[in-house]
Amino acid sequence: MAIAPGRPTEQEEPENPLAAGLERQPVAPTTLVIFGATGDLARRKLLPALYNLAHEGALPERFHLVGVSRKEKEDEDYRGECEQAIRRFSRRKPDEDVLCGLLDNVRYVPGTFDDPQVYKELGTTLEEFEKEAGEPLNRAFYLSTAPSFFPVIVDQLGESGLSHHEHAQVRLIVEKPFGTTLEEARELNRHVLHIFEEPQVYRIDHYLGKETVQNMMAFRFANGMFEPLWNRNYIDSVQITAAEDLGIGTRADYYDQAGALRDLIQNHMLQLLCHVAMEPPVSFTAEEVRNEKVKVLQAIPEPTPAEIPAMALRAQYTSGHAGGEDVPGYLQEEGVPEGSVTETYAALRLEVDNWRWAGVPFYLRTGKRLARKVTEIAVTLKPVPHLAFSQDGSLGVQPNQLVLTLQPNEGVSLRLGAKIPGTRMIIRPVNMEFLYGTAFLSQSPEAYERLITDAMRGDATLFTRNDEVEAQWRICDPIVKAWSAKPGPPVAQYEAGSQGPAEADDLLCEGDRWRAI
Amino acid sequence: MSRIDAVWSEQGTTPDAIEGALRRLLVEIHSEHHDFVPARVLNMIAFVDREWSGEIANRLRGVGRYHASRMVVLSYEPDRERLDARVMVAADEDHAPGEFSLLRETVVVELGDRHLDDLLTIADPLVVTDLPTLLWSPHGHHEIVTDLLPLAQAVLLDSVEEPDPLEALQRAACLSEQAYVVDLAWLRSTPWRERVAAMFDPPWLRRELGMLSGVTVRHHPASTVAATLFVGWLASRLGWQTGRLIAHEGELHGKAHGARQDVEVRLQMAPELQVPGLEGLTIDTAAGHSLSLDRGPGGLRARFADSGQEDREWTITGASRGETGVLGEGIRQALLRDPTYLPALDAARAMLA
Numbered sequence: 001m002a003i004a005p006g007r008p009t010e011q012e013e014p015e016n017p018l019a020a021g022l023e024r025q026p027v028a029p030t031t032l033v034i035f036g037a038t039g040d041l042a043r044r045k046l047l048p049a050l051y052n053l054a055h056e057g058a059l060p061e062r063f064h065l066v067g068v069s070r071k072e073k074e075d076e077d078y079r080g081e082c083e084q085a086i087r088r089f090s091r092r093k094p095d096e097d098v099l100c101g102l103l104d105n106v107r108y109v110p111g112t113f114d115d116p117q118v119y120k121e122l123g124t125t126l127e128e129f130e131k132e133a134g135e136p137l138n139r140a141f142y143l144s145t146a147p148s149f150f151p152v153i154v155d156q157l158g159e160s161g162l163s164h165h166e167h168a169q170v171r172l173i174v175e176k177p178f179g180t181t182l183e184e185a186r187e188l189n190r191h192v193l194h195i196f197e198e199p200q201v202y203r204i205d206h207y208l209g210k211e212t213v214q215n216m217m218a219f220r221f222a223n224g225m226f227e228p229l230w231n232r233n234y235i236d237s238v239q240i241t242a243a244e245d246l247g248i249g250t251r252a253d254y255y256d257q258a259g260a261l262r263d264l265i266q267n268h269m270l271q272l273l274c275h276v277a278m279e280p281p282v283s284f285t286a287e288e289v290r291n292e293k294v295k296v297l298q299a300i301p302e303p304t305p306a307e308i309p310a311m312a313l314r315a316q317y318t319s320g321h322a323g324g325e326d327v328p329g330y331l332q333e334e335g336v337p338e339g340s341v342t343e344t345y346a347a348l349r350l351e352v353d354n355w356r357w358a359g360v361p362f363y364l365r366t367g368k369r370l371a372r373k374v375t376e377i378a379v380t381l382k383p384v385p386h387l388a389f390s391q392d393g394s395l396g397v398q399p400n401q402l403v404l405t406l407q408p409n410e411g412v413s414l415r416l417g418a419k420i421p422g423t424r425m426i427i428r429p430v431n432m433e434f435l436y437g438t439a440f441l442s443q444s445p446e447a448y449e450r451l452i453t454d455a456m457r458g459d460a461t462l463f464t465r466n467d468e469v470e471a472q473w474r475i476c477d478p479i480v481k482a483w484s485a486k487p488g489p490p491v492a493q494y495e496a497g498s499q500g501p502a503e504a505d506d507l508l509c510e511g512d513r514w515r516a517i
Numbered sequence: 518m519s520r521i522d523a524v525w526s527e528q529g530t531t532p533d534a535i536e537g538a539l540r541r542l543l544v545e546i547h548s549e550h551h552d553f554v555p556a557r558v559l560n561m562i563a564f565v566d567r568e569w570s571g572e573i574a575n576r577l578r579g580v581g582r583y584h585a586s587r588m589v590v591l592s593y594e595p596d597r598e599r600l601d602a603r604v605m606v607a608a609d610e611d612h613a614p615g616e617f618s619l620l621r622e623t624v625v626v627e628l629g630d631r632h633l634d635d636l637l638t639i640a641d642p643l644v645v646t647d648l649p650t651l652l653w654s655p656h657g658h659h660e661i662v663t664d665l666l667p668l669a670q671a672v673l674l675d676s677v678e679e680p681d682p683l684e685a686l687q688r689a690a691c692l693s694e695q696a697y698v699v700d701l702a703w704l705r706s707t708p709w710r711e712r713v714a715a716m717f718d719p720p721w722l723r724r725e726l727g728m729l730s731g732v733t734v735r736h737h738p739a740s741t742v743a744a745t746l747f748v749g750w751l752a753s754r755l756g757w758q759t760g761r762l763i764a765h766e767g768e769l770h771g772k773a774h775g776a777r778q779d780v781e782v783r784l785q786m787a788p789e790l791q792v793p794g795l796e797g798l799t800i801d802t803a804a805g806h807s808l809s810l811d812r813g814p815g816g817l818r819a820r821f822a823d824s825g826q827e828d829r830e831w832t833i834t835g836a837s838r839g840e841t842g843v844l845g846e847g848i849r850q851a852l853l854r855d856p857t858y859l860p861a862l863d864a865a866r867a868m869l870a
Contacts, residue, residue, distance in 0.1 A: 018714035018726065023853075026715035027715070095836040101834040409615075435617060437619060438556050438586075441852065442582075442849060
């Protein structure tokens with residue numbers, strides 16, 4: 001290939017003076033290879049995200065997409081499928097010229113993921129792109145397949161020599177779930193890191209790509225007024241809720257294997273907890289931020305089998321009413337095995353045993369078919385030590401509560417005590433509310449748009465590091481094991497459309513209560 | 518389609534009455550619809566000639582979500598004696614149950630010459646306190662901008678609309694001493710600046726930034742300012758001393774002095790371009806490379822020429838923002854600060870001086 005052998009690496013070069021001050025930073029020329037290119041994630045999320053990046057001029061100067069999947073088809077057929085997916089799922093109506101320009105750079109390689117011939121053909125395709133470009137192109141391999149294929153693909157990428165490139169960066173983007181147990185996560189990490197180096201690996205937790213989650217760091221570390229209160233001396237408890245009003249829909253195959261604990265708590269909700277509890281990082285580089293998050297996870301004690309019944313609860317929804325309609329219970333949903341004990345609701349009480357948080361309970365709960373869709377973090381402060389006035393005839397002075405709502409209406413609400421107008425000193429709680437949507441003009445990009453761009457730019461801040469994944473599993477794995485034992489603990493029940501199981505109250509410390517969903 | 522559209526109007530009114538009407542409309546809407554909340558991002562004051570106010574309203578309608586949260590249009594008709602006003606509070610979009618929808622407020626004040634001396638006291642009560650205010654006077658009226666400047670943190674300009682490019686740049690520089698200037702002429706070059714920065718980002722090409730030998734910018738005949746600002750940006754980022762450009766055979770050309778060598782600068786008019794801004798550019802390096810970008814369907818058409826090798830061409834995808842997109846971006850930029858604009862402006866002024 002007649003391209004720049006021995007060209008200097010990025011590390012040896014001075015900074016690009018033209019990039020300073022630009023809102024959109026350059027992204028190196030890249031070929032993105034999606035394994036599982038015809039799957040649901042690719043169609044619904046990845047392809048629309050790529051289109052929107054193309055529309056905004058945010059893709060690299062040279063960008064190629066290669067789809068790899070088992071089904072035999074020609075490039076043109078795959079382009080047609082990409083076009084359909086983009087037209088159906090893109091957040092904006094496609095511009096025909098831009099769509100055409102994007103599709104022109106799409107290729108397809110058919111075959112099974114364990115077939116060395118697939119990787120040979122893929123290698124040839126990648127080299128053709130580089131020859132055409134006259135320069136080395138970075139490579140990003142996106143594993144959007146069933147997790148069982150992750151090791152197979154990683155092995156083949158290693159054996160075919162595609163995992164490294166002398167003159168360009170090679171990156172591996174891995175979708176969740178990263179293992180279904182601690183042992184699986186460790187094994188997968190070993191496997192991946194046998195072929196790739198950790199800085200090459202981008203483990204996706206798409207929650208981290210949401211603007212709302214990133215806003216939490218801005219809220220905590222750009223506002224000095226909260227920091228003095230942000231510790232065990234002033235905070236009584238933290239409650240993190242991710243509630244959905246929908247059932248499992250057509251996802252019974254996946255969901256019955258996963259359950260609420262693996263689906264949301266092990267990854268997304270522990271990440272939210274980390275954002276609440278982490279120390280301010282020295283800088284917002286990937287390593288500094290992830291170091292601080294890992295410290296939080298390491299400070300959460302691994303639950304022992306004896307502790308689990310008192311700190312973890314699982315439940316399933318029964319038939320009920322949601323959105324004004326009768327809805328079936330989990331066991332009556334299409335595709336759910338008879339007698340399944342998979343939890344559609346999980347609640348945990350965790351502690352972060354460090355100087356800042358010792359003794360403060362962190363409550364996490366998530367569930368399907370609850371009263372309403374909401375994701376929020378409620379930080380309850382300790383009550384005032386002394387009241388100088390009577391509470392007769394009032395709702396009483398309640399502790400201040402700071403609620404960070406992630407969805408549906410991203411915002412911050414602070415519960416304060418205020419005097420009811422009148423001749424007596426009667427107090428009731430009022431809310432001071434801020435909605436992010438009222439204060440910004442821009443529309444937030446989809447999480448995958450941000451994450452794909454970051455991975456192509458080599459910024460791993462919003463991706464999960466190997467030790468982070470294992471630290472998350474270290475907390476959840478004992479609970480997974482306890483719940484999958486036969487016979488396991490009972491599965492509580494809650495009516496669809498309700499606040500969740502009554503038994504969840506048993507997890508609470510004295511004086512605490514769940515916020516209404 | 519608007520879900521909420523509350524209107525108030527009064528002839529022979531006062532700023533106090535207008536402000537009171539705004540508060541009343543918001544309270545009335547909020548008491549009936551808790552999920553409608555007022556946007557609180559940015560005030561924008563537009564001083565417009567009444568005969569062109571419809572055109573300005575159309576342009577502003579096109580900016581969609583970049584609409585200022587409170588828009589105050591001062592519609593000027595020289596002979597008008599009476600102060601009339603119209604207040605509209607509207608939510609543009611339907612919204613999902615459980616989600617809120619934003620209310621945006623528009624105030625149109627009809628005024629004449631007799632009100633100009635007190636313009637500041639008319640506009641001041643109408644802007645939301647503690648929100649940044651963007652000032653725009655699309656039909657000239659420089660003296661009005663000066664009068665209203667104490668209210669504004671940012672001024673929106675379109676330097677390509679000024680007849681004399683140097684005067685346009687001088688004016689931008691002068692205003693920059695008192696407020697943050699958002700120049701649409703500068704924003705029209707943003708995609709070009711991003712692309713040039715990205716094209717020279719690969720390490721092997723980045724080193725050639727120190728050895729550029731020529732820059733040619735092709736621009737709309739009225740967009741000399743946009744082209745000059747682009748070259749000014751390159752000059753300020755790469756540490757060139759810019760020299761005066763000379764008009765010759767329909768183009769401006771001259772030299773900038775880099776650390777290692779001189780850079781030939783050419784600004785060429787592209788009469789075929791239908792919209793303000795740039796049509797294309799070519800950057801040559803002393804190593805024999807030449808990079809070109811030109812407008813094309815679905816993005817910019819890139820060409821890389823390497824002496825002794827075959828030229829390579831490809832498309833860099835990106836949708837055109839159109840003029841309404843540029844205006845919307847101008848409004849959004851009022852909330853940001855671009856540290857590269859002023860150095861580029863200084864370098865550009867030196868080229869046209």
